[in-house]
Amino acid sequence: MSVNTHYGDFEDPKKSPYSIERYDYGWELEHMRFLEKDKTVAKWTKNHGVEIPYVTESGNIRKYRPDFLIERSDGSKEIHEIKGRHLLENPDTLRKREAATNWCKRRGMRFVLISKEK
Amino acid sequence: MFNAFRQYEKEYIDWIQGGYPETNIFTQDFIANLLEQDRKNRLWKHQEEAFLRTVYSYEILGRKNLLLNIVTGGGKTAIIAAVIAWLRSCHNIQSFLIMVPNLIVRDRLETDFKDKSVFRRFKLFPPGQEHLINTVDLHTLGERGGPQGMLESGIILGNIQQFYQHHITGQRNLAYIKRYIDNLAIFNDEAHNTPADEYTNILAHLSEKAKFRLDTTATPDRADGHRSSRGYTNTDSGEKRTIDEMDEEFEKIERGLTATQWVTDYDPMKKQIAVALNRLEEQRRRAKAVGENKYKPILFVVAICIKDAERAVKVLEDDFDLKGKVLLVTEDSADTVVGKKANGQPLTAREAAKEIGSFNSPYEAVVSVLMLREGWDVPEVSAILLLRKFSSPVYGQQVIGRGLRRNLRGTDEPEICAVIDHPKLKHDWLWELVRAKVRSDVGQAELFGDEDLPPKRKPQILIRPENLIDIPNPEGEEDVDLSDIEAMEDTTTDYPNWKGVIAGFSYDRSEIEITRVNLSGIKGIALDETRRIEIHTPPEVTSSEGSDEEDNGNLIEKLKWNVLDMGIALLYEAGIGSHERGYMYNVIMDHIRDKMFNGESAGFASKEDLKLALLKLPEISRNFSSLPGLVESIVRYRDVG
Numbered sequence: 001m002s003v004n005t006h007y008g009d010f011e012d013p014k015k016s017p018y019s020i021e022r023y024d025y026g027w028e029l030e031h032m033r034f035l036e037k038d039k040t041v042a043k044w045t046k047n048h049g050v051e052i053p054y055v056t057e058s059g060n061i062r063k064y065r066p067d068f069l070i071e072r073s074d075g076s077k078e079i080h081e082i083k084g085r086h087l088l089e090n091p092d093t094l095r096k097r098e099a100a101t102n103w104c105k106r107r108g109m110r111f112v113l114i115s116k117e118k
Numbered sequence: 119m120f121n122a123f124r125q126y127e128k129e130y131i132d133w134i135q136g137g138y139p140e141t142n143i144f145t146q147d148f149i150a151n152l153l154e155q156d157r158k159n160r161l162w163k164h165q166e167e168a169f170l171r172t173v174y175s176y177e178i179l180g181r182k183n184l185l186l187n188i189v190t191g192g193g194k195t196a197i198i199a200a201v202i203a204w205l206r207s208c209h210n211i212q213s214f215l216i217m218v219p220n221l222i223v224r225d226r227l228e229t230d231f232k233d234k235s236v237f238r239r240f241k242l243f244p245p246g247q248e249h250l251i252n253t254v255d256l257h258t259l260g261e262r263g264g265p266q267g268m269l270e271s272g273i274i275l276g277n278i279q280q281f282y283q284h285h286i287t288g289q290r291n292l293a294y295i296k297r298y299i300d301n302l303a304i305f306n307d308e309a310h311n312t313p314a315d316e317y318t319n320i321l322a323h324l325s326e327k328a329k330f331r332l333d334t335t336a337t338p339d340r341a342d343g344h345r346s347s348r349g350y351t352n353t354d355s356g357e358k359r360t361i362d363e364m365d366e367e368f369e370k371i372e373r374g375l376t377a378t379q380w381v382t383d384y385d386p387m388k389k390q391i392a393v394a395l396n397r398l399e400e401q402r403r404r405a406k407a408v409g410e411n412k413y414k415p416i417l418f419v420v421a422i423c424i425k426d427a428e429r430a431v432k433v434l435e436d437d438f439d440l441k442g443k444v445l446l447v448t449e450d451s452a453d454t455v456v457g458k459k460a461n462g463q464p465l466t467a468r469e470a471a472k473e474i475g476s477f478n479s480p481y482e483a484v485v486s487v488l489m490l491r492e493g494w495d496v497p498e499v500s501a502i503l504l505l506r507k508f509s510s511p512v513y514g515q516q517v518i519g520r521g522l523r524r525n526l527r528g529t530d531e532p533e534i535c536a537v538i539d540h541p542k543l544k545h546d547w548l549w550e551l552v553r554a555k556v557r558s559d560v561g562q563a564e565l566f567g568d569e570d571l572p573p574k575r576k577p578q579i580l581i582r583p584e585n586l587i588d589i590p591n592p593e594g595e596e597d598v599d600l601s602d603i604e605a606m607e608d609t610t611t612d613y614p615n616w617k618g619v620i621a622g623f624s625y626d627r628s629e630i631e632i633t634r635v636n637l638s639g640i641k642g643i644a645l646d647e648t649r650r651i652e653i654h655t656p657p658e659v660t661s662s663e664g665s666d667e668e669d670n671g672n673l674i675e676k677l678k679w680n681v682l683d684m685g686i687a688l689l690y691e692a693g694i695g696s697h698e699r700g701y702m703y704n705v706i707m708d709h710i711r712d713k714m715f716n717g718e719s720a721g722f723a724s725k726e727d728l729k730l731a732l733l734k735l736p737e738i739s740r741n742f743s744s745l746p747g748l749v750e751s752i753v754r755y756r757d758v759g
Contacts, residue, residue: 017585043585049124071587091736106592113653
């Protein structure tokens with residue numbers, strides 16, 4: 001399936017607290033559909049306000065806002081980040097990933113990076 | 119941080135429904151007065167909402183630094199005034215500094231705060247506190263002599279240049295506030311300008327004194343592209359296009375042909391202006407039919423440089439018979455006297471631009487470079503002609519925002535802003551961003567009649583609070599690993615000879631034998647058509663693993679993206695906007711060519727060299743940021759070294 005839509009509204013998501021969820025890119029929309037369908041996912045939102053501090057490659061503190069906050073049917077919680085494949089090895093992506101993994105770990109949550117094979 | 123409030127949404131709604139519990143009792147009176155149904159002038163719903171969220175953030179969450187994202191034309195001034203009145207009457211804050219990025223924004227705020235008109239219009243001080251209006255006199259920096267005016271007035275309005283530390287007036291203004299003013303609140307209007315290094319420094323100085331700071335902006339994107347950087351970091355949409363655009367720009371500059379020449383040479387410009395004037399004519403008919411002739415549509419022409427702007431004025435005047443009806447507002451012409459005010463005082467072009475929508479103004483069109491991109495509120499702007507290319511989402515949205523102010527208030531009648539663009543400027547991303555209806559291949563004499571407007575964007579409303587997800591509390595103290603930055607120096611040096619400095623960086627080319635690899639993640643790939651990959655945190659074991667083979671094209675692509683990201687990050691850290699990213703990209707790529715590709719371009723580099731460059735990117739980044747002041751010097755001394 002090819003999704004070329006950018007910047008749009010996912011209307012009436014059943015598992016989100018909001019009337020619509022906004023997406024910036026096609027992959028995010030694809031992921032929203034995936035989460036709606038996935039029976040193990042109870043709740044999700046992109047509008048969560050989570051900010052994770054991390055130190056950039058050159059030593060500055062920044063805050064990183066991951067894409068999705070998920071709650072599974074068993075009550076477990078996850079952060080999902082959608083990332084272009086070319087950025088998976090970018091040093092700052094790795095640092096964000098590490099910070100997010102630790103952030104999640106401290107809260108008993110899981111961090112999952114989602115990308116796409118070419 | 120943008121949208122940081124979302125996690126408090128549930129509690130905030132409870133707070134409203136519970137009648138503002140745990141709030142200062144004066145604040146409760148203040149809110150009751152502000153929200154009173156029968157008052158003559160109420161704030162708009164979203165302004166009330168912004169105010170209440172500000173109160174909640176300050177009083178309940180204990181946040182003193184806030185950022186409000188208010189849509190263009192959303193009336194930021196009234197919100198700022200409401201917050202000032204509240205801090206004055208409920209928190210005894212006595213001084214309010216409003217910082218703006220330029221004179222156009224300053225003029226707009228001056229009009230609203232002069233004579234305290236905004237406080238009076240909305241009766242912002244509650245009964246029994248009306249006398250406090252006498253304590254919010256306006257002092258505009260640069261007027262009424264010396265800085266002591268700051269002490270005599272409650273509100274100090276200044277543009278950022280009036281605090282710049284490289285001149286004596288700026289030093290004096292900043293020192294005066296730091297020394298004499300204690301109970302201070304800062305309002306940083308058009309906050310997307312903040313990354314400019316002077317801006318950041320001044321705000322850092324002042325924040326020591328501030329009890330409260332409110333940043334306001336219409337765009338969550340910052341002028342340095344920091345947040346919008348996602349626009350060129352995703353393969354699925356804008357990102358490839360953006361770097362391609364950059365490459366294309368570079369190529370054209372090298373060939374001496376700029377993208378804007380498609381619209382700024384005489385013949386194409388004349389055609390575009392003809393199309394624009396037709397759109398203006400249509401807007402006039404709409405104003406007459408739908409708007410009952412109550413407003414006068416204006417054409418706004420946006421050029422990229424003063425020379426193009428002057429040429430556009432000449433074409434409008436000579437070829438379209440608009441002599442005396444076109445106003446030019448550029449950095450050079452803003453203070454030119456173009457007429458007289460009603461009181462006989464001279465009227466400058468900048469002031470004339472504010473009144474251009476009035477029936478008394480002789481002008482039908484205004485031509486500007488970037489002077490009128492923010493703070494210029496003329497709802498009558500009904501047609502916009504773009505004679506320039508936007509690469510920045512911030513500037514693009516700001517300019518389009520000039521045409522989105524409503525003329526027909528209190529009705530549901532839709533309004534149209536017609537923007538005349540040229541396909542060669544490749545603004546598809548902008549039209550997607552503002553969700554415009556695009557009509558292509560428009561001829562000079564073509565008339566549209568009534569337009570079908572695109573559907574309104576739906577608001578995002580909390581309708582299933584039970585689906586809000588609680589984030590568990592962390593175990594132990596929240597902290598960030600700062601070991602990386604412990605050794606950082608705080609002093610910067612000037613490097614006029616930056617080329618020599620970076621030429622001195624060396625990179626070890628020796629091969630490394632990999633004997634052990636730490637697992638960085640476990641990758642799950644869906645075998646169906648979704649091609650979805652999930653990368654999970656691995657268990658803590660080690661293993662060895664071969665690396666994927668990639669072709670040169672992929673490696674070059676990866677290198678370009680990473681260099682671009684690195685350039686933006688280096689600029690950001692140096693407090694420089696990402697408008698220099700193209701230049702920085704070239705500097706880093708040249709450096710890599712010299713050091714790793716024997717002076718050849720990436721296209722001629724071997725696979726091993728490309729891999730080496732990718733491997734060394736973190737080291738290159740560390741080298742560039744290891745000497746504080748180096749990146750600034752690279753930008754400052756771009757033609758020397």
